Amino acid sequence: MNPRKRRRLYFAVALVLAGVGGAVLVLGALKDNVLYFYSPSDVAKHHVAAGTAFRIGGLVEKGSVSHGAGAEVRFVVTDGNAQVPVAFKGVLPDLFREGQGVIAMGALDRSGVFDASEVLAKHDEKYMPPEVVAALKKSGHWQEGQKPQ
Amino acid sequence: MTGEIGQLALCLALALSAVMAVAGLLGARANAGQSRAVASSTAMGLLVFVALAFGSLIYAFVTSDFSIATVYQNSHTLKPLIYKITGVWGNHEGSMVLWVFVLAIYSGIMAFAQRGGERLTSAALGVQGLLAFAFLLFILFTSNPFLRLDPPPFEGLGLNPLLQDPGLAMHPPMLYVGYVGLSASFSYSAAALITGEANAAWARAARPFMLFAWIALTLGITLGSWWAYYVLGWGGFWFWDPVENAALMPWLIATALLHSALATERTGAFRSWTLLLAILGFSLSLIGTFLVRSGVLSSVHAFANDPERGVFILGMLVTAIGSALALFAWRAPQLQSGTAFDIASKETTLLLNNVLLSAAAATVFIGTLYPLLLDALTGEKISVGPPYFALTFAPLFVVLILLVPFGPRLGWRKGDWREALLVLRPALGVAAVAAVLVFAIATPHSLVAAGAFALAAWTIAAAIVDLVRRGDLRALPASAYASALAHAGLGITLMGIAGTTMWRSEGLELLKPGQTMPIAGYTLRLDGVEMVQGPNYEAERADIAVFSNGRAIAVMHPEKRDYPAEGQATTDTAIRTTGFSDLYLALGDQRDGGWVLRAYVSPLAPFIWFGGVFMALGGLASLWGRLRRRAVPLEQLAAAE
Numbered sequence: 001m002n003p004r005k006r007r008r009l010y011f012a013v014a015l016v017l018a019g020v021g022g023a024v025l026v027l028g029a030l031k032d033n034v035l036y037f038y039s040p041s042d043v044a045k046h047h048v049a050a051g052t053a054f055r056i057g058g059l060v061e062k063g064s065v066s067h068g069a070g071a072e073v074r075f076v077v078t079d080g081n082a083q084v085p086v087a088f089k090g091v092l093p094d095l096f097r098e099g100q101g102v103i104a105m106g107a108l109d110r111s112g113v114f115d116a117s118e119v120l121a122k123h124d125e126k127y128m129p130p131e132v133v134a135a136l137k138k139s140g141h142w143q144e145g146q147k148p149q
Numbered sequence: 150m151t152g153e154i155g156q157l158a159l160c161l162a163l164a165l166s167a168v169m170a171v172a173g174l175l176g177a178r179a180n181a182g183q184s185r186a187v188a189s190s191t192a193m194g195l196l197v198f199v200a201l202a203f204g205s206l207i208y209a210f211v212t213s214d215f216s217i218a219t220v221y222q223n224s225h226t227l228k229p230l231i232y233k234i235t236g237v238w239g240n241h242e243g244s245m246v247l248w249v250f251v252l253a254i255y256s257g258i259m260a261f262a263q264r265g266g267e268r269l270t271s272a273a274l275g276v277q278g279l280l281a282f283a284f285l286l287f288i289l290f291t292s293n294p295f296l297r298l299d300p301p302p303f304e305g306l307g308l309n310p311l312l313q314d315p316g317l318a319m320h321p322p323m324l325y326v327g328y329v330g331l332s333a334s335f336s337y338s339a340a341a342l343i344t345g346e347a348n349a350a351w352a353r354a355a356r357p358f359m360l361f362a363w364i365a366l367t368l369g370i371t372l373g374s375w376w377a378y379y380v381l382g383w384g385g386f387w388f389w390d391p392v393e394n395a396a397l398m399p400w401l402i403a404t405a406l407l408h409s410a411l412a413t414e415r416t417g418a419f420r421s422w423t424l425l426l427a428i429l430g431f432s433l434s435l436i437g438t439f440l441v442r443s444g445v446l447s448s449v450h451a452f453a454n455d456p457e458r459g460v461f462i463l464g465m466l467v468t469a470i471g472s473a474l475a476l477f478a479w480r481a482p483q484l485q486s487g488t489a490f491d492i493a494s495k496e497t498t499l500l501l502n503n504v505l506l507s508a509a510a511a512t513v514f515i516g517t518l519y520p521l522l523l524d525a526l527t528g529e530k531i532s533v534g535p536p537y538f539a540l541t542f543a544p545l546f547v548v549l550i551l552l553v554p555f556g557p558r559l560g561w562r563k564g565d566w567r568e569a570l571l572v573l574r575p576a577l578g579v580a581a582v583a584a585v586l587v588f589a590i591a592t593p594h595s596l597v598a599a600g601a602f603a604l605a606a607w608t609i610a611a612a613i614v615d616l617v618r619r620g621d622l623r624a625l626p627a628s629a630y631a632s633a634l635a636h637a638g639l640g641i642t643l644m645g646i647a648g649t650t651m652w653r654s655e656g657l658e659l660l661k662p663g664q665t666m667p668i669a670g671y672t673l674r675l676d677g678v679e680m681v682q683g684p685n686y687e688a689e690r691a692d693i694a695v696f697s698n699g700r701a702i703a704v705m706h707p708e709k710r711d712y713p714a715e716g717q718a719t720t721d722t723a724i725r726t727t728g729f730s731d732l733y734l735a736l737g738d739q740r741d742g743g744w745v746l747r748a749y750v751s752p753l754a755p756f757i758w759f760g761g762v763f764m765a766l767g768g769l770a771s772l773w774g775r776l777r778r779r780a781v782p783l784e785q786l787a788a789a790e
Contacts, residue, residue, distance in 0.1 A: 022508060026515055026541055033537040034520070037530035055532060071657050071737070071745045090657060091382065091737035091747045094709070094718040134530070 035105065039135035040082035043108075050108045056084060057103040057132040065098055077102060077114070079139040088116040095121040101132040152217050155205035156295040159246075159285060162198040162253075165191045166281035169256075173275025177268060177343050185271040192253075192260035192274050195281060199253040203237075203246050206294055210237050216301035219243060219294045225307035225714045227685040235318040236308045241442060241458075242294035244321060248438075249284045251322075251329040252277065255358070259333060265346075265354025272340030273333075280332055283465050291458045307714035310686065316376040324369030324396060328434040330362025331399060334406065335431035338424045339473055342480040347424060352414040355427065357775055359410060363403045364768035370396050371761030382720035382735040384749040386649070386757055389538050394517040395437030398510050402430040405506035408499045408556075416561055418496050421481040422503065428477060432470040433510070439466050440517070491563040498556040505549040512541040550604050550639060554611030557632045572618055576610035591652065601647035608640035627774025635767025642760025648753025661743040669750035671732060672696040676704075678736075678744060686710045688721065691736050691744065695725065707736040707746075726755055 037055045038048065048054060056077055064076035072089045075098075086104055096102060096119065106116035173188035175181055206219070210233050215221040223240040224233055237243040256277040263270045288294070311317075337355035341347040373396065378386045387393060406426040412418040439462045490496040516533045523529050554576060558569035570577075583606035588599040612633040619625055654669035665674040676692040688708040695703040708721035725732045731754045737745030 018504075022511075026512055029537045029540040030515070030519060030533065033540070034531040034533055037532065067740055071659055091720075091735060091745055094720055 037103075039079045039139065040077055040084045041079055041135075041139055043084050044082040048108060050110050053105070053107045055103055055105050056086070056114055057101070057135055058084075059132070059136070060096070060098050060100055060102050062098045077104065079135050081139045084114050085112070086114045086116050086119075088119050090119070092119055093121040097121075103132065151205040151208050151212075151214065152295045152297060155202045155209070156293070158198045158202040158205065159289060159295075162195055162202065162249075163282065163285040163289060165195045165198060166278050166285055168278075169195060170275050170278030170282055173271050173273070173278050174343075175275075176271030177275065177340065179268070181271070182267070185267050188271050188274040188278070189260040189263075192256040192277070195278075196253040196257035199246075199250050199281075203250045206243060206246055207234060207237050210234060210243075213305065214301075215303070215305050216298055217294075218296045218298050221298055221302050221305050223308050224305040225685065226304060227714065228308060228313070229684050231315070231318060232308060232313045235312070238321050238325075239308050239312045242288070242292045244325075245284065245288050245292050245442075246294055247322065247325055248329060249281060249288065251325050252281050252284065252332060255330060255333045256281065259336075259358075264357070265337070265350050268344055269337070269340050269346055269351060269354060272343045273336040276336035276339045277332065280336070280469070283469070287458075287461050287465065291461050304714075307685075307712065310710065310712040310715055310717050310719045311380060313685075313712075314376065314380055316372055316379070320369060320372040320376055323365050323372060327362050327364075327366030327369050327403075328396075328399065328437065330358060330365055331403060331427075331431040331434050333358035333362065334427040335473065338427035339476060341424060342476050345480070345483065347420050347484050349414050349417055352410050352423065356407075356410055356414065357772060359403065359407055359427070360768055360772045360775065363400070363407055364765050364772070366396070366400045366403060367761055367765045367768065370400060371758050371765070374761075375758050378754070379722050379724055379733075380719070382722055382747070384653070384655070384733050384735075384747075384751060386646075386754070389516070389533075389535050391517045392441055394513050395433075395440045398513050398517075399430055399433040399437060401506050401510040401513070402426055402433055405503045405510075406430050408502045408506075412496050412499050416490070416496065417485075418490060419500070419503075420484050421477075424481060424484075425477060426503070426507075428470075428473045432466075432473070433514075435462075435466045435469060439463060490561075493559065493566050494564045495556060495559045495561050498552060498559055501552055502549065502556065505545050505552075509542055509545045509549075512545070513538070516541070547604065550608055550643065553608050553636050553639065554615070557615050557629075557636075573611050573614060576607055576614050579610035580604070580607035582606075595651060598647060598651045601643060601651075605640040605644040605647065608643070609637045612637040612640070627770045627777070631767045631771035631774065633767070634770055635764045638760045638763025638765075638767060640760070641756050641763055645753045645756030645758070645760060648756065649751045652752045654750045656746075656748040658746060659740065659743045660746050664743070666746065666748070668732075668748045670697060671750065673734070673746070673748060675744065675746065678739075681708075683710065685714060686712045689736065689739070689744075691734075691746070693723070693734060693746070695732065705732075705734055707734040709736050728755055729753060731755065 035053055035055050037057060038046070040056065040058050043056065058077040058079040061076040061078045061083060064074075066074050068074060068087075071091070072087065073092060074085065074087050076083050076085050078084075086106075088104065088106075100121065103120045104114060104116040105118040105120075106114055109115050169188055169191035172184045172191060176185035176188050178184075209217050209220050210224050211230065213220065213224060213226045213233070215224075219240060219242045223243070224236050228236065238247045256274060259270060259277065260274055334355045337351065337358070341351045370393075373393070374386045377388065378384070406423065409419045409423045409426055413420055413423045439459070442458065442462060516537050520531050520533055523531055554573055555566070555569050558564075558572055559566070580603040584599040584603035587602040588594055588596070591598060616622060616625065616629060616633045619629055656666055656668040658666040660666060660675040662675055662677050665672050667673075672695075674694045674696065676694055678689050678691045681688050681690045688710040690706050690708045693705045693707065694701055695705060703725055705723040705725055707723040710719045710721055711717075712719070720735050723734045729752070731749070731751045733749040733751060735747045737747055
């Protein structure tokens with residue numbers, strides 16, 4: 001093997017090792033840091049463990065929004081078949097309304113209340129988060145009049 | 150009438166782009182002077198007609214011609230003039246016309262400048278013609294901006310209020326100039342593969358386009374991040390949102406490209422690698438366009454959810470990227486390899502820069518596309534959050550930033566690491582002092598903060614040391630200033646990111662008029678909230694008195710705006726900046742006779758964007774030096790080195 005070839009071999013081996021190392025890192029990071037999306041029906045069906053972070057999405061149930069002490073807000077997310085109560089401390093997005101689509105990030109506490117760290121509403125009147133649309137379609141409560149945009 | 154003119158102009162542009170593609174590619178043969186002349190003149194014609202189409206669309210928006218569907222859906226007579234104009238690209242159809250317009254401008258410049266010789270330019274124009282043809286076809290068949298409504302409505306639906314903002318007026322054009330600018334280096338690379346002229350002259354021809362695209366991307370991303378910071382009301386500057394990632398990936402690859410092209414131009418090294426990066430950079434722009442425009446992502450940027458459009462863009466994407474990569478695989482092995490270089494040399498640092506930046510782009514790519522792939526395969530919906538990026542992206546950048554100062558200090562082909570380190574000793578000292586100070590003074594005492602500031606100080610101080618050690622500052626070439634500015638910018642942005650993420654204070658309280666809340670040494674007093682009338686909105690405007698050490702220092706006015714035409718509300722934050730720290734207020738809901746007020750104090754937040762501006766200035770310095778030096782023959786340059 002001449003020196004040039006040997007250098008190439010070293011380079012190729014280093015590259016493969018770096019690639020494998022990188023892949024392991026990336027996969028490890030992905031495994032621990034993905035947030036699953038569940039609809040209220042999924043939550044009821046799968047018994048998600050308390051403390052496991054995930055995203056929940058659906059409609060804000062009409063008449064369910066109430067304010068606690070200070071800036072705390074409570075509301076119920078529904079997909080028509082199941083309901084999950086949500087507690088959130090913070091400023092709600094501008095387009096948060098009863099009867100509209102919403103996505104919240106957080107985890108269930110021991111009493112089954114979803115403790116949200118972040119609440120996202122749709123960006124404008126014409127838009128509904130695609131996950132929420134899919135969840136509503138699955139639960140059979142999607143009306144074609146609603147525009148998913 | 151304007152609608153018909155625009156429509157006709159688009160059709161003519163389509164025909165011209167087809168001619169340009171054929172003539173340009175034919176011009177790649179030897180002795181095809183006539184084809185080359187045709188390619189150049191059709192490039193100019195394309196520019197004229199696309200400009201005419203774009204101009205008529207702007208005219209329709211300015212005159213509120215609601216007989217055109219795009220105008221009806223995205224404009225309103227009461228909207229201020231500037232937002233009527235920016236509304237042109239605040240929607241899917243118009244933004245695609247802007248895209249093609251920018252593409253036509255680049256083609257026009259390429260045809261005019263004829264950099265790298267007539268043959269190379271002709272082949273590059275041919276590729277540009279193909280791209281323009283595909284995009285014009287896409288516009289005419291799936292996203293025609295000039296569709297008529299009969300009878301015309303009296304009033305338009307208005308523009309998403311989040312987009313009615315001066316920062317956002319400039320953000321999309323800037324980003325497009327960057328995105329599409331990468332098409333020029335893509336076309337030059339494809340041309341070099343076709344003609345076999347992948348030499349230093351080719352790298353020199355393509356470099357100004359790469360630089361310009363990179364500057365625009367840098368500024369576009371900076372503007373977008375700043376906009377998100379002050380408009381969204383969360384006080385964050387980067388969310389690892391797929392749409393942000395779509396802009397970040399081409400930027401990372403373009404940054405790698407700039408550095409590898411530097412080596413190709415000087416010593417002929419990394420020839421095929423530079424070609425590949427140019428292809429990848431624009432491919433990522435196309436993927437970004439697909440992600441953003443096809444509606445597969447939920448985002449403020451996702452205008453369209455028309456599956457037909459998604460399929461069209463996907464087809465275009467696969468064809469463009471596939472054929473470019475196939476061309477590369479076929480022709481690249483025939484390129485001669487560059488000269489050898491020592492392991493201690495500038496080339497090595499550029500190689501490391503490229504490996505790290507490409508790896509960083511790959512981690513972002515995986516994090517962005519993995520959820521889409523999983524959804525398509527299993528129907529499971531997941532999202533990949535910031536912790537993933539912190540674990541994969543951040544370590545790569547730490548290594549990158551550690552190495553950055555060595556690049557400018559090592560010689561081509563053969564350098565000396567030890568000597569470079571010796572020269573950079575003062576910067577090492579500054580970094581150590583910064584680490585100790587940050588650890589001792591700032592609370593909570595954090596090794597991560599100390600490390601981040603040491604890294605930032607290291608790059609900034611090293612950039613200064615590098616300049617000073619080169620001798621007379623007035624006699625230095627622009628390229629010395631370019632690398633110093635850009636590398637220092639990286640350090641400045643890092644300081645901003647570290648400062649805000651580690652030391653930000655947050656306050657959230659329900660205040661009745663007269664009540665106060667403390668935050669990070671300030672006291673905020675709500676003096677009242679009044680209704681005010683804007684041009685096309687009404688707002689609840691708070692009067693908040695800010696006290697520091699018992700002294701009134703400012704009155705701030707965060708607003709909640711309601712846009713009746715669009716039926717939407719937005720938060721208008723109030724930010725008081727000292728340049729070193731921001732006091733950031735967002736007004737929340739009214740409740741029980743009070744208002745929810747969210748306040749942040751973000752130390753060093755402005756540095757994030759200052760750093761971006763520095764990087765762009767570095768790019769400008771390089772571009773300036775490049776264009777001025779163009780008259781000097783290559784041999785003289787080599788002798789001067």
